[in-house]
Amino acid sequence: MGAEIAALMGFFGITGAFALIGTVLAGWMAWRIVEKAGLPGWAGLGSILLSLTAVGAVVPLILLWVFAYMRWPRDEPAPASPGYAPPPPRGPPPPTGPAILPPPPAALADGRGWKLTGVLGNGGTVALTVYGGPATYALTGALATAPTDLSVPDPSVGQPHARLMTAGQRLGLEDLGSPGGTFIDGARLLPEHGPRDISAARIIRLGSVELSLTRA
Structure with a gap:
């Protein structure tokens, strides 16, 4: 309690000192104005009395306002250190909209064909190549007489034996x-x-002849 009373007394003491200084300044300024204007004595007396009442109370308020709103050195922003720059943000910038995925790459057409290789009953070898496209080939044990005949010269292979069919990237077989x-x-x-x-097959057998199926 004693601390609050002391604080109030200090505040009123400071206010009273400002009021006294304002009153003296107001009286002096009123006297100088009357003297410069050459007014009669009663006007000078009235102006002094007015300064001691109204102006004397306003002047401390003006001084307090000036001190409250004047710019102090500590109110100034601290200057930036020379040569300092804020570090750049790390990582990619945040997205500004919904993510858009790129379209998947177009699959390239497989232009390879198929290859059938094997060993005949007499120890000989056979290698046949079939290319893609809408075509039909005949697998036969006889000699090839047409461009679409695929000869597998072995006694266990029929004449004709089976049929190969191509459709794009697919290969079919029919007995x-x-x-x-x-x-x-x-x-x-x-x-x-x-x-x-x-x-997707690996081994094709015609009679007793095994043919390995691979991509050419």
């Missing part, structure tokens, strides 16, 4: 009912099965 039989990776292919896709 034609030969006695030696047609097998795809060990599985028997019968005529009633119709054409079967052998694009």
